[in-house]
Amino acid sequence: MALWDRLSSVETALLHTIFWSAGASRWDLAERLGYSKSKTNSLVASLLDVGLLEETGLAGSTGGRRPETVQLSQRLGVLIGADLGATSLDLAILRPDLSVLARRTEAADVRAGPGVVMARVRVLMRELLAECGATAQQVIGIGMGVPGPVDFESGQLVNPPLMPHWDSFSIRDYLREEYAAPVFVDNDVNLMALGELWRLQRSLQNFLVIKVGTGIGCGIVCHGEVYRGANGSAGDVGHICVDTAGPRCHCGNLGCVETMAAGPAITRMALEAAESGESALLAAVLADKGAISPEDVGQASRHGDAAANRIIQHTGNLIGQMLASVVNFFNPSHVFIGGGITRIGPLFLASVRQSIYQRSLALSTRHLEIHYTPLAEQAGLVGAGVLAMQETLKSKGSTR
Amino acid sequence: MALWDRLSSVETALLHTIFWSAGASRWDLAERLGYSKSKTNSLVASLLDVGLLEETGLAGSTGGRRPETVQLSQRLGVLIGADLGATSLDLAILRPDLSVLARRTEAADVRAGPGVVMARVRVLMRELLAECGATAQQVIGIGMGVPGPVDFESGQLVNPPLMPHWDSFSIRDYLREEYAAPVFVDNDVNLMALGELWRLQRSLQNFLVIKVGTGIGCGIVCHGEVYRGANGSAGDVGHICVDTAGPRCHCGNLGCVETMAAGPAITRMALEAAESGESALLAAVLADKGAISPEDVGQASRHGDAAANRIIQHTGNLIGQMLASVVNFFNPSHVFIGGGITRIGPLFLASVRQSIYQRSLALSTRHLEIHYTPLAEQAGLVGAGVLAMQETLKSKGSTR
Numbered sequence: 093m094a095l096w097d098r099l100s101s102v103e104t105a106l107l108h109t110i111f112w113s114a115g116a117s118r119w120d121l122a123e124r125l126g127y128s129k130s131k132t133n134s135l136v137a138s139l140l141d142v143g144l145l146e147e148t149g150l151a152g153s154t155g156g157r158r159p160e161t162v163q164l165s166q167r168l169g170v171l172i173g174a175d176l177g178a179t180s181l182d183l184a185i186l187r188p189d190l191s192v193l194a195r196r197t198e199a200a201d202v203r204a205g206p207g208v209v210m211a212r213v214r215v216l217m218r219e220l221l222a223e224c225g226a227t228a229q230q231v232i233g234i235g236m237g238v239p240g241p242v243d244f245e246s247g248q249l250v251n252p253p254l255m256p257h258w259d260s261f262s263i264r265d266y267l268r269e270e271y272a273a274p275v276f277v278d279n280d281v282n283l284m285a286l287g288e289l290w291r292l293q294r295s296l297q298n299f300l301v302i303k304v305g306t307g308i309g310c311g312i313v314c315h316g317e318v319y320r321g322a323n324g325s326a327g328d329v330g331h332i333c334v335d336t337a338g339p340r341c342h343c344g345n346l347g348c349v350e351t352m353a354a355g356p357a358i359t360r361m362a363l364e365a366a367e368s369g370e371s372a373l374l375a376a377v378l379a380d381k382g383a384i385s386p387e388d389v390g391q392a393s394r395h396g397d398a399a400a401n402r403i404i405q406h407t408g409n410l411i412g413q414m415l416a417s418v419v420n421f422f423n424p425s426h427v428f429i430g431g432g433i434t435r436i437g438p439l440f441l442a443s444v445r446q447s448i449y450q451r452s453l454a455l456s457t458r459h460l461e462i463h464y465t466p467l468a469e470q471a472g473l474v475g476a477g478v479l480a481m482q483e484t485l486k487s488k489g490s491t492r
Numbered sequence: 493m494a495l496w497d498r499l500s501s502v503e504t505a506l507l508h509t510i511f512w513s514a515g516a517s518r519w520d521l522a523e524r525l526g527y528s529k530s531k532t533n534s535l536v537a538s539l540l541d542v543g544l545l546e547e548t549g550l551a552g553s554t555g556g557r558r559p560e561t562v563q564l565s566q567r568l569g570v571l572i573g574a575d576l577g578a579t580s581l582d583l584a585i586l587r588p589d590l591s592v593l594a595r596r597t598e599a600a601d602v603r604a605g606p607g608v609v610m611a612r613v614r615v616l617m618r619e620l621l622a623e624c625g626a627t628a629q630q631v632i633g634i635g636m637g638v639p640g641p642v643d644f645e646s647g648q649l650v651n652p653p654l655m656p657h658w659d660s661f662s663i664r665d666y667l668r669e670e671y672a673a674p675v676f677v678d679n680d681v682n683l684m685a686l687g688e689l690w691r692l693q694r695s696l697q698n699f700l701v702i703k704v705g706t707g708i709g710c711g712i713v714c715h716g717e718v719y720r721g722a723n724g725s726a727g728d729v730g731h732i733c734v735d736t737a738g739p740r741c742h743c744g745n746l747g748c749v750e751t752m753a754a755g756p757a758i759t760r761m762a763l764e765a766a767e768s769g770e771s772a773l774l775a776a777v778l779a780d781k782g783a784i785s786p787e788d789v790g791q792a793s794r795h796g797d798a799a800a801n802r803i804i805q806h807t808g809n810l811i812g813q814m815l816a817s818v819v820n821f822f823n824p825s826h827v828f829i830g831g832g833i834t835r836i837g838p839l840f841l842a843s844v845r846q847s848i849y850q851r852s853l854a855l856s857t858r859h860l861e862i863h864y865t866p867l868a869e870q871a872g873l874v875g876a877g878v879l880a881m882q883e884t885l886k887s888k889g890s891t892r
Contacts, residue, residue, distance in 0.1 A: 241855050250855055251854065251855055297722075298719075298721060298722050310821065312821075312822075314714045314715065314719060315714060315715050315717060315719065317715060319698075319714060319715065320823075321698060321822060321823025321824070321856075322697075322698050322823050322824055322825035322859065322860075323823055323855055323856065323858060323859060324823070324855075325823045325853065325855040325856050326821065326822055326823040327821065327823075328820050328821070328823070328853055328855070328856060329820060329821050331820055331851075331852075331853055332816075332817040332820055332821070333813070333816070333817065333851065334736075335736060336734075336735060336736070336813075343853065345850070345851055413733070413736075414817075416732075416733070417732040417733065417814075417817050417818075417821075418817075418821050420725075420728050420729060420731055420732055421710065421712075421726065421727065421728070421729050421732070421817075421818050421821065421822070422712075422721060422726055422821070422822075423720075423721025423722050423723055423724070423725045423726035423727075423728070424721070424722055425722035450745070451731075451733065451745055452731075453725065453728055453731055453743065454651065455641050455650055455651055455723055455724075455725040455728070456721075456723065456725050456728060458723060459722065459723060460722075
């Protein structure tokens with residue numbers, strides 16, 4: 093966009109700060125950036141002039157003149173955020189301040205391979221852009237999350253265990269044919285962590301986001317930044333061992349938490365309970381639908397089914413046991429639990445907490461808070477938007 | 493020290509860079525700090541003038557005029573570094589560039605409590621200062637490592653399991669009576685990590701240092717900085733579970749790696765092998781000395797004793813199993829193994845490696861390097877010196 097092709101590093105820093113504050117008053121900005129009020133005022137004025145910023149009403153007053161807030165201007169264009177899960181696809185067109193203009197969520201199967209899935213992504217992008225009257229030329233950045241390890245620099249998937257046909261596939265190259273905007277790709281759990289970090293306006297410096305679905309992954313925020321590790325595989329906690337005598341995982345080792353406590357394990361235990369006659373309720377579900385989902389187990393638990401309760405507690409305990417190791421090592425201030433399966437009832441979170449508090453050291457858990465992800469099922473999509481905007485801003489100039 | 497009481501933030505940044513480069517040429521400095529050559533030259537000249545820097549001969553030439561390097565001046569004063577282990581005390585007087593002027597290492601027992609141990613620390617500090625002709629007034633910073641969790645801001649120990657009488661003891665207040673210089677305290681393994689980070693001149697951004705001794709701890713370097721966690725207990729890996737059916741640890745849980753694989757566990761297994769008649773060699777050691785140390789096990793292994801080999805392999809495998817979880821989570825580029833016990837023979841490191849490579853994901857271990865700590869038994873002491881110098885510099889002005 094011609095609007096911002098000649099930004100100074102000071103201007104870029106100001107835009108970053110405004111984006112990460114979800115809008116801010118001139119007074120806040122002066123304080124956060126350590127600039128004088130007059131310097132901040134004149135910077136903001138010139139960025140308002142060229143159309144990079146816009147005024148957005150009044151912030152809460154603390155007495156005296158009420159400060160007007162500024163935010164990134166809608167005139168900059170739009171962002172596309174996409175959150176691809178193992179079995180779902182969530183896509184949105186967002187304003188630069190991450191408010192949603194159009195959104196679509198639907199079932200998807202990543203095992204179908206990049207040809208099928210990305211063709212659908214492309215169609216949805218076009219439809220949603222049309223829905224909000226925007227063109228491909230107005231897109232300023234694209235962020236996408238995928239359920240596998242990503243080499244962040246190249247944007248390519250690396251040996252993704254849940255996405256067998258995607259190894260070395262370049263989402264960036266694929267979308268480049270249609271969009272001039274830069275494309276950024278990251279692991280879905282990293283994007284959940286990035287989304288929560290943005291929502292918290294960086295008020296927490298060291299926390300974890302756990303996603304339990306078909307697999308189990310962890311997003312890490314360290315020193316106020318998403319930490320991706322030496323090869324982009326940090327947070328790959330699904331293959332941490334929780335039972336040295338446990339069943340064999342597809343990775344070749346015994347007792348990985350993912351093979352014992354993720355979605356497929358819950359389904360397997362529920363089938364056993366249905367077939368053995370342990371649970372009449374789950375047997376009825378099986379007879380009715382021919383299959384049992386983790387959601388059915390949650391439903392049965394809410395009806396007081398003892399087998400369903402046992403399965404949920406067992407699963408929560410195993411995940412908590414894995415997290416106890418991680419908490420001892422990382423000493424985060426918060427652990428946020430997300431992913432559809434974790435909402436299968438209050439017993440789940442209680443079991444995770446019990447297991448962590450029992451197995452972690454007192455010092456690590458004295459102030460530790462364990463909650464569901466505040467952004468719930470939106471965390472990944474918000475994170476995709478943050479990635480798109482943040483990396484696009486970075487590419488426009490040097491940052492602080 | 494009056495020498496540096498009015499430093500600008502630019503000057504402080506220059507001093508930090510010189511310290512972390514272990515001396516640097518003006519050309520290097522200009523490049524690293526992004527300053528022009530003329531600005532760098534004039535900054536260096538003024539700091540040479542006031543005696544904060546000194547010239548130190550010639551750096552390796554790459555053609556053209558050979559660049560002279562500068563380093564922090566000896567005229568600044570001296571640092572004291574102290575590395576207190578569970579059973580040892582290592583103390584040194586260091587120049588600002590961390591070259592050692594005087595050093596003393598001796599046995600110590602932290603369980604004797606802070607009164608006894610710190611009185612000895614104070615005596616040694618006085619003796620070593622006298623040895624190199626320095627006074628307490630010339631000390632510009634003191635850094636000390638301790639084998640327990642530390643609240644870094646206050647410098648106090650927090651519930652240290654190996655140091656029962658030290659809870660809430662303030663090393664800082666104790667030394668303040670004798671030294672005007674600031675005192676900085678940190679966990680011993682964090683200081684090993686800081687020492688290695690300095691030696692590497694920050695060329696690695698994400699690595700781990702494991703110390704195996706009476707306990708097992710881990711220093712974490714993340715985004716090029718030592719990471720201490722939300723409450724200063726990050727890296728407390730000794731109580732990660734490696735066997736859900738293992739023996740009970742003093743922390744109350746079952747199968748903690750520390751209770752199964754640290755020094756006392758090695759001694760216990762060796763005693764069993766001696767008393768059961770499994771190892772004639774270890775039985776002879778026991779008869780001769782009335783006790784067996786981990787070093788004796790190493791010695792027996794080097795003589796081909798099968799029981800000693802089995803103990804070492806078992807220990808290395810358990811530590812590797814714990815590290816596999818940590819590597820999956822953190823995806824470091826390097827794991828450095830340190831602490832006296834880890835040098836009990838080549839079988840130990842081989843077993844650790846085997847266990848990590850077997851249990852960690854391929855992507856996490858593809859480029860992972862596992863070595864002994866390059867600074868060996870000096871890592872903690874060097875780290876204490878780095879802490880003293882770095883934090884003293886920070887206290888003199890704002891950093892970059």
